[in-house]
Amino acid sequence: MRRGRPDPWYARASTGAALDPVLPEPSLAGPLEPGSTGPAAPATGHPNRLRQSLRITADLGGELFAGARRGEAFSFASLLDPKPVVLTRHPEHVRSLFAAPPDVAPSLAGESPVRPILGLSVLTAVGDQHRRRRKLMMPSFHGDAIARYRAEIETATRRHLDRWTTGTPFPLAATTQAITLDVIMSGVFGIDHRAAPEEARLRHVVRQTLRLSVGPLAQLAELLNLDREESVGPQRWIVARLDTAMYAVIAARRAAHEPGARHDILGLLLDVRDEDGAPLSDLELRNELLTLVLAGHETTANSIAWTFERLLRTPAADDRLRDVVRSGEDPDGYLEATITESMRVRPVVPLIGRRVRVPWRLGEVVVPPDSRLLVGILLLHHRDDIYPDPFRFAPERFLGRKPGAHEWLPFGGGTRRCLGAALAMEELRIVVPEIVRRADLVVDDPAPERPVHRNVTMIPGRGGRVRAVALRR
Numbered sequence: 001m002r003r004g005r006p007d008p009w010y011a012r013a014s015t016g017a018a019l020d021p022v023l024p025e026p027s028l029a030g031p032l033e034p035g036s037t038g039p040a041a042p043a044t045g046h047p048n049r050l051r052q053s054l055r056i057t058a059d060l061g062g063e064l065f066a067g068a069r070r071g072e073a074f075s076f077a078s079l080l081d082p083k084p085v086v087l088t089r090h091p092e093h094v095r096s097l098f099a100a101p102p103d104v105a106p107s108l109a110g111e112s113p114v115r116p117i118l119g120l121s122v123l124t125a126v127g128d129q130h131r132r133r134r135k136l137m138m139p140s141f142h143g144d145a146i147a148r149y150r151a152e153i154e155t156a157t158r159r160h161l162d163r164w165t166t167g168t169p170f171p172l173a174a175t176t177q178a179i180t181l182d183v184i185m186s187g188v189f190g191i192d193h194r195a196a197p198e199e200a201r202l203r204h205v206v207r208q209t210l211r212l213s214v215g216p217l218a219q220l221a222e223l224l225n226l227d228r229e230e231s232v233g234p235q236r237w238i239v240a241r242l243d244t245a246m247y248a249v250i251a252a253r254r255a256a257h258e259p260g261a262r263h264d265i266l267g268l269l270l271d272v273r274d275e276d277g278a279p280l281s282d283l284e285l286r287n288e289l290l291t292l293v294l295a296g297h298e299t300t301a302n303s304i305a306w307t308f309e310r311l312l313r314t315p316a317a318d319d320r321l322r323d324v325v326r327s328g329e330d331p332d333g334y335l336e337a338t339i340t341e342s343m344r345v346r347p348v349v350p351l352i353g354r355r356v357r358v359p360w361r362l363g364e365v366v367v368p369p370d371s372r373l374l375v376g377i378l379l380l381h382h383r384d385d386i387y388p389d390p391f392r393f394a395p396e397r398f399l400g401r402k403p404g405a406h407e408w409l410p411f412g413g414g415t416r417r418c419l420g421a422a423l424a425m426e427e428l429r430i431v432v433p434e435i436v437r438r439a440d441l442v443v444d445d446p447a448p449e450r451p452v453h454r455n456v457t458m459i460p461g462r463g464g465r466v467r468a469v470a471l472r473r
């Protein structure tokens with residue numbers, strides 16, 4: 001069935017003065033002198049911190065769009081913080097945050113639900129610790145490295161698409177996760193990783209963990225682990241299983257390691273020495289590797305799943321993409337525009353955050369020092385002054401036009417911009433057209449899939465459910 005239906009947030013966002021045009025004056029934003037004060041951001045949602053956190057866990061998008069009716073920046077109560085958490089959706093506010101020195105507005109990732117799972121790593125560290133780790137990791141995500149990953153992306157895509165059959169509906173995210181897990185595992189552990197029993201075991205445990213992490217129990221576990229450095233409750237058990245598998249891989253590789261012999265990320269990290277000549281500890285390696293494996297595949301897999309969730313409910317876009325892919329002629333860059341548009345309407349990471357250490361001006365309002373200040377990526381992507389008719393999936397809006405620097409933020413920005421952005425884009429550019437080329441997909445339910453909030457990500461509630469009606473090799 002190929003009919004369009006309204007976006008799930010449409011009803012809430014389109015009533016009232018939602019997503020009004022940008023302020024007529026350029027809104028000033030940025031750090032203020034200590035002690036500065038001003039009007040607070042308008043409060044939204046339920047004043048009780050637990051109730052509001054539960055509402056956000058149940059329907060993040062709905063709560064965000066409802067809050068946006070109060071203005072460019074608004075605040076809400078949260079279990080994460082006794083102070084109101086402030087959220088902005090204005091590009092100039094975002095620019096001020098991304099331009100700020102890291103010690104004035106450090107990332108909140110270290111205080112997010114992923115902290116007890118990942119420990120201290122490039123994603124969760126701040127200050128010097130972050131700078132040092134990021135420098136260490138950067139070479140593995142530069143252009144040359146990405147070119148090396150290309151062959152694995154193509155092989156993994158072919159291998160998994162070969163298993164598809166026609167007729168039975170399935171969640172596309174299951175396939176895309178298998179592909180992106182293969183890609184990141186080979187980047188991290190080397191192309192021959194499938195041969196080692198320890199690595200096969202790790203892969204199995206990672207996939208099981210992801211399966212466990214959907215559903216109401218996982219959301220409860222997430223609430224239990226809010227603002228903790230170490231996991232508690234069922235999450236503790238899950239992390240312990242991941243650890244056992246990861247430490248087994250590290251031990252096996254340490255035992256067989258020859259300096260300079262391997263070019264995968266673990267090989268490079270095993271060769272790293274600090275100023276005193278000491279190698280990274282097992283714990284440091286565990287945290288970095290787990291960060292790459294978890295941050296590096298589910299995000300990309302769900303971005304691909306969302307792309308098809310939207311495409312298959314927008315017949316004109318679906319038809320045009322099929323034409324350009326199958327003809328091999330895409331002079332206008334429709335594939336790139338489709339990927340860009342899908343990450344606009346369904347950013348897999350809908351919010352990112354910084355802790356402002358000093359008072360922060362956001363146009364008319366002032367955020368008190370030491371507050372959590374979030375960037376509402378999802379809201380910013382639905383501003384109708386930047387993206388007219390924002391709830392419409394319309395790749396053509398990006399034909400011949402690249403998104404503005406602070407107007408399209410699926411990968412965040414500033415010194416914390418996603419380390420794997422180039423790899424993720426390469427995966428999307430290879431996997432999306434290969435699926436379009438090989439499969440005629442349909443959806444049996446034309447209603448949009450409900451966005452489900454899992455840890456820091458927003459994923460399609462039914463995994464991007466599709467049915468293949470025809471397949472070609």
Ligand code: HEM
Binds near residue numbers: 292
């Ligand atoms: C479509 C796929 C992806 C999306 C949407 C995404 C999104 C993000 C976002 C929003 C951030 C936070 C940026 C900020 O706070 O300003 C981030 C950080 C990060 N991402 Fe990604 N990501 C994706 C794929 C990947 C991949 C493939 C990898 C690694 C292989 C990766 C590794 C990381 C790391 C290590 C960080 C922390 C960077 C830092 O704090 O310095 N991500 N990502």
